[in-house]
Amino acid sequence: MRRRDPVAPRRLNLRLDSDAAAARPAASPVARPGRRRPSGARAGRPRGRLIVVEGIDGSGKSTQIQLLRKWLEARGHKVVFTEWNSSDLVRLATKRGKKKNLLTPTTFSLLHATDFADRLTYDIIPYLKAGITVLADRYVYTAFARDIARGVDPRWVRELYAFAVKPDAAFYFRVPLDVAVRRILGARAKIKFYEAGMDLGLSGDPVESFRLFQGRVLEQYDALTGEYGFRVIDGTRSIDAQQRQVRDIVRRLYDEEGAVA
Amino acid sequence: MAARKRFFGHGLPYASVEDLKGALITIEGTDGVGRTSQVASLKQWLEVQGYGVIETGWTRSELMSETIMAAKAGHSMNQLTFSLLYATDFADRLEKIVIPALRSGFVVLADRYVFTAFARSVARGADPAWIRNVFGFALVPDMTLYLRIDVDTLLPRILQNRRVDFWEAGMDMHLGTDLYESARRYQWRLIREYNRLAREYGFLSIDATLTPEEIQAKMRRRVQALLEERRMQTLTDNLESLRPLLFEDAEETPRPAAAAPLPVVDPRRGRPANPPDA
Numbered sequence: 001m002r003r004r005d006p007v008a009p010r011r012l013n014l015r016l017d018s019d020a021a022a023a024r025p026a027a028s029p030v031a032r033p034g035r036r037r038p039s040g041a042r043a044g045r046p047r048g049r050l051i052v053v054e055g056i057d058g059s060g061k062s063t064q065i066q067l068l069r070k071w072l073e074a075r076g077h078k079v080v081f082t083e084w085n086s087s088d089l090v091r092l093a094t095k096r097g098k099k100k101n102l103l104t105p106t107t108f109s110l111l112h113a114t115d116f117a118d119r120l121t122y123d124i125i126p127y128l129k130a131g132i133t134v135l136a137d138r139y140v141y142t143a144f145a146r147d148i149a150r151g152v153d154p155r156w157v158r159e160l161y162a163f164a165v166k167p168d169a170a171f172y173f174r175v176p177l178d179v180a181v182r183r184i185l186g187a188r189a190k191i192k193f194y195e196a197g198m199d200l201g202l203s204g205d206p207v208e209s210f211r212l213f214q215g216r217v218l219e220q221y222d223a224l225t226g227e228y229g230f231r232v233i234d235g236t237r238s239i240d241a242q243q244r245q246v247r248d249i250v251r252r253l254y255d256e257e258g259a260v261a
Numbered sequence: 262m263a264a265r266k267r268f269f270g271h272g273l274p275y276a277s278v279e280d281l282k283g284a285l286i287t288i289e290g291t292d293g294v295g296r297t298s299q300v301a302s303l304k305q306w307l308e309v310q311g312y313g314v315i316e317t318g319w320t321r322s323e324l325m326s327e328t329i330m331a332a333k334a335g336h337s338m339n340q341l342t343f344s345l346l347y348a349t350d351f352a353d354r355l356e357k358i359v360i361p362a363l364r365s366g367f368v369v370l371a372d373r374y375v376f377t378a379f380a381r382s383v384a385r386g387a388d389p390a391w392i393r394n395v396f397g398f399a400l401v402p403d404m405t406l407y408l409r410i411d412v413d414t415l416l417p418r419i420l421q422n423r424r425v426d427f428w429e430a431g432m433d434m435h436l437g438t439d440l441y442e443s444a445r446r447y448q449w450r451l452i453r454e455y456n457r458l459a460r461e462y463g464f465l466s467i468d469a470t471l472t473p474e475e476i477q478a479k480m481r482r483r484v485q486a487l488l489e490e491r492r493m494q495t496l497t498d499n500l501e502s503l504r505p506l507l508f509e510d511a512e513e514t515p516r517p518a519a520a521a522p523l524p525v526v527d528p529r530r531g532r533p534a535n536p537p538d539a
Contacts, residue, residue: 089342093328093349102324104356105275106398110349117341153271159394163341 055173058180084138270397283363287374290408311495380454
């Protein structure tokens with residue numbers, strides 16, 4: 001059972017071969033182009049698909065992934081959902097660090113990597129092995145975009161996440177900065193300190209800081225698009241139009257192995 | 262003169278290490294080898310001579326210490342999160358304590374350093390290149406004192422004083438249900454990693470089977486030589502300016518939000534560069 005997916009995100013190794021592999025991250029993901037060896041193949045059971053959505057705050061990605069989830073479930077797929085920065089392991093430290101403004105770009109990055117490692121171990125890899133589709137609202141690319149925008153070394157953060165599993169599809173919901181800012185300001189009473197990148201001292205005004213910081217993040221996403229083969233979705237189109245585009249791509253992920261279509 | 266500090270890897274692009282005048286001395290060695298009490302004696306000895314000394318120890322960061330304790334109490338840590346929790350703790354202490362102290366001309370004594378993370382992670386099956394990269398933001402120390410011991414001397418010595426805990430025995434690695442045998446195998450692996458690192462990074466090894474007094478004397482000689490070579494200044498006449506670093510709680514005024522270094526006056530300002538009596 002060999003699959004080739006020329007537009008799948010590259011450069012993160014799929015580490016489902018064995019437990020030992022999961023415990024032994026690649027030295028340099030950049031040095032090894034992605035190869036996929038679904039472990040389920042050995043057990044005669046199809047591996048679950050890993051589908052991730054990315055985009056700046058206000059890009060509409062969370063709406064899209066929830067619609068996708070309902071659609072997949074309606075078609076009989078087993079699906080779980082995991083969200084960025086949601087593990088219990090570092091929740092207190094993150095909360096404390098944010099509340100007291102203790103975080104530096106590096107500790108911010110490492111806390112999120114710890115959170116991700118915990119969820120990868122408990123909430124992602126076992127499900128994929130069990131043949132269950134995992135939908136992730138934000139993935140390692142969020143760390144790449146935000147942490148680089150905060151000033152950490154781009155090589156360092158990529159190597160930090162070398163243990164990550166390569167997704168089957170990474171959707172990037174691209175919206176112009178103004179659209180995102182308008183959506184966020186319309187929906188929320190207050191922009192959060194770190195969300196606005198206030199820790200970087202770009203501007204004393206939260207809205208202006210948000211604009212500047214998210215602008216940097218947007219630039220990073222655009223730069224990552226080619227490198228990781230994001231499926232770019234125009235986030236200014238109607239919700240329905242975007243969802244149709246997403247479903248067309250996801251459908252093919254399953255069709256290729258003759259699974260439920 | 263202070264040698265210019267370097268990072269192990271890609272470093273902290275947003276932090277300047279141009280003006281780190283202090284000396285970073287790290288003390289390594291496995292669990293129960295007597296590291297912490299040796300560091301305390303060393304600190305006292307340096308302070309009596311008038312050096313400004315800051316001690317920093319593993320898992321003692323403001324950001325992470327509670328989280329790490331909770332994670333160790335539960336058993337949900339795996340090799341990845343184990344490594345990353347310690348890396349976060351280390352980064353917090355490096356940026357909030359070590360770098361500002363070095364900038365102010367302090368002697369920083371680190372009870373354990375990145376090498377402990379390397380040894381423990383590799384003993385648990387992590388890729389050595391990966392864990393080194395994770396800690397690529399760390400400063401290369403000016404000197405690493407390594408308390409070297411063999412496992413069959415170590416374990417009876419620990420057991421005379423206290424019990425061996427779950428993590429020291431590497432029980433998370435499922436090496437067996439017999440605590441002593443597990444500890445022996447795990448500590449053997451750890452010591453092997455430390456010994457490899459000692460060669461790779463040029464540690465100054467000290468025989469930890471000697472008496473505590475003999476060990477301390479050897480450590481002091483090494484430290485003295487380094488400080489003389491670096492012409493480190495004593496700081497007695499600048500105590501006021503150093504108060505914020507020495508007594509963290511004494512400073513009640515709110516600090517700036519970001520990771521700004523503490524506003525400490527350069528202790529060497531106004532003094533002749535490298536006076537002969539340094």
